[in-house]
Amino acid sequence: QQQVKQSPQSLIVQKGGISIINCAYENTAFDYFPWYQQFPGKGPALLIAIRPDVSEKKEGRFTISFNKSAKQFSLHIMDSQPGDSATYFCAASANWDGGSQGNLIFGKGTKLSVKP
């Protein structure tokens, strides 16, 4: 129930295209859904995050769509650029009384390659 399932495992997109990465969760106590971006040789870094009280959040070319009833959320990268090539992790966490003490539960990651 603590798992976050992420797909696809890898994704190849042409420059200018839309990259879409999906995640699903089971634990209804999760109330925070961040996406982290990781470049080779670096640690993950927070990209964008959403709370379940909204269905969408946009920051520049990056958008999170959230479907509470389906327990799914996704990352959309518009006008994908070669510099976006990285591994993307979705994550989820719950409040202290949600059982996970606020810890982040990560998906397995999606390796995105944007071709020029």
Add this chain to the structure above:
Amino acid sequence: DAGVIQSPRHEVTEMGQEVTLRCKPISGHNSLFWYRQTMMRGLELLIYFNNNVPIDDSGMPEDRFSAKMPNASFSTLKIQPSEPRDSAVYFCASSPLQRSSTDTQYFGPGTRLTVL
């Protein structure tokens, strides 16, 4: 700020040897996390500390692993004895204080451990 500092960046050792990984969190951050990243299992939380006190070590794989945080600016993760299956990238992350599920975690660059 220099960010989270980890050392060494790379470690190659032989099976049975003791390995010590080090982490210096961001100054002023009171929560510290140790993660392990592998292709098969993704990012796994091993242990985390609040105000130098271990809060959740349920992710520590077995007794061969131990972690300490003697003060607010230093933590170690020790593996004794090491085994080939411990080969992974180990990340340290810190956050201001893990009292909310929305606190951002800042990751270090990681230590790539290879056990031969």
